[in-house]
Amino acid sequence: MPEGLIVKALSGYYYVKPDTESGDYALSETGTIQCRARGIFKKKGISPLVGDEVIYSLTENGEGTVDEILPRRTELIRPPVANIRQAVLLFSVKEPDLSLILLDKFLVHIEHAGLEPLICFTKMDLIDPQDTATRNEVEQAKQLYERIGYQVILTSAENELGTDQIREELNGKISMFAGQSGVGKSSLLNKVIPGSDLNTSEISMRLGRGRHTTRHVELIELQGGGYVADTPGFSQLNFTQLGVDDLGSCFREFNEYADGCKFRGCTHLHEPGCKVIEALETGEIANTRYKHYQQFYQEMKDEKRRY
Ligand SMILES: Nc1nc2c(ncn2[C@@H]2O[C@H](COP(=O)(O)OP(=O)(O)O)[C@@H](O)[C@H]2O)c(=O)[nH]1
Ligand SMILES: [Mg+2]
Ligand SMILES: [Zn+2]
Structure with a gap:
């Protein structure tokens, strides 16, 4: 058959x-x-x-x-789609400014869903050549996430920076774009897949809000093989779907240390013999990442109390 x-x-x-x-x-x-x-x-x-x-x-x-x-290898509820393998995660370096806490929040959701993230920093053309502070900040962020094992691509829809590389990464996989509104998802996708019009679907969705409760997803076929979902994923970023015990494993670089923690079910917050905290102290785990872990943990506890 x-x-x-x-x-x-x-x-x-x-x-x-x-x-x-x-x-x-x-x-x-x-x-x-x-x-x-x-x-x-x-x-x-x-x-x-x-x-x-x-x-x-x-x-x-x-x-x-x-x-x-x-x-199914993966399954998302919103939008309803199966077998997405890769989430192309877009974050602008300007308008709006880069937010690493939001980036980490997206990564938690992507890891939890079992998708492979591909990080793209967008709107690189908006960094003034004289603005070395922002340039350094972006470069450092790139290095931080590459050290963890994520791939990071610097992009601009304006001058097509990085678009060939993204196209290559989409090859042979089913992917989805993700990121806050306004970061340049539609613009970049239109450059990566000429003729695709992500805008249209978003506009019709906005117009239909309240009347249509189901979203239609369509997979756009790529010339080199592979598909991209025409609707961005992870638009709602609350932690209600995620158990607090799962949070640590969504910080990819914690995993190799977590196995060595003295206590099973270690939260990596205060326990003696915690290898994650040890790795933080030696600088193997980045401060910002650990801080965001603490913050999300607290947020999840608070959310649980509210529901
Ligand atoms: N300068 C610059 N502006 C961009 C770039 N990409 C998108 N924009 C602008 O950012 C705004 C939001 O872009 P859009 O693609 O609609 O973002 P989306 O909401 O993530 O789909 C629009 O005004 C775009 O013209 C870029 O690479 N460079
Ligand atoms: Mg859009
Ligand atoms: Zn621990």
Whole structure:
């Protein structure tokens, strides 16, 4: 039975892109097969998601049926999409200024969802050549996150800095853009994928607020292979979905030390024999990262009290 990828869902139809285009059946203009989901899914309370890899069969009317959903590697609720592998995390260096606490908050959510982050600092063209302070700050932030093991790309949609590199990183993966409003997600994506218009979907979403509760996600196919979701993810950054015990493991560089902590379930806040605190003291773990960990921990405790 043939396999494919759901690239779009609309009005009860799933648009499945066949894994191999054998050419013995009719594809729509977009190269997809319009499918209904088998009734069994509804009975089981499962709904296929954009990003799902599925097994489908063809029906007589030229359409298809989604028969089986293959195991999901990741799953997001907002927007509803499966199997996103990479989150391209955008942070502007100016307008608005770089905020490392917000960057760490996004990273926590991305790590928790099991996605691979790719950090992009945007609007590099806005740094005045004379402004060495900002330039140094950005360079230091880049080094900090690279030391942890994240990839950092300096970008500008204005003069297409870094766009080739992003395009390369999108190759062969399903990705999603993330970042605060105004950091340049749409601008950069339009440069990376000419012809994609992320603006449009965001505007229509804004207009429809209150009336439409479901968001439609569509995967944009890339020329070099791979897909990008047309809607940015992680727009809501509260910690309600996350247990406080999971927080430490979302700080990637803590993990190698956490195993050595004296107590199981060490919070790395005050316990004796804590290897994370030790690594902080020797400078192996950065101060800002640890401070943000403490702050998020407190925030989560406070949130829990409120709910
Ligand atoms: N100077 C400069 N402005 C940019 C750049 N990227 C985006 N902008 C501007 O920043 C604003 C927000 O950009 P937009 O792409 O809509 O951000 P989004 O909300 O993250 O999608 C717009 O006024 C853009 O023109 C850039 O690389 N350089
Ligand atoms: Mg936008
Ligand atoms: Zn510890």
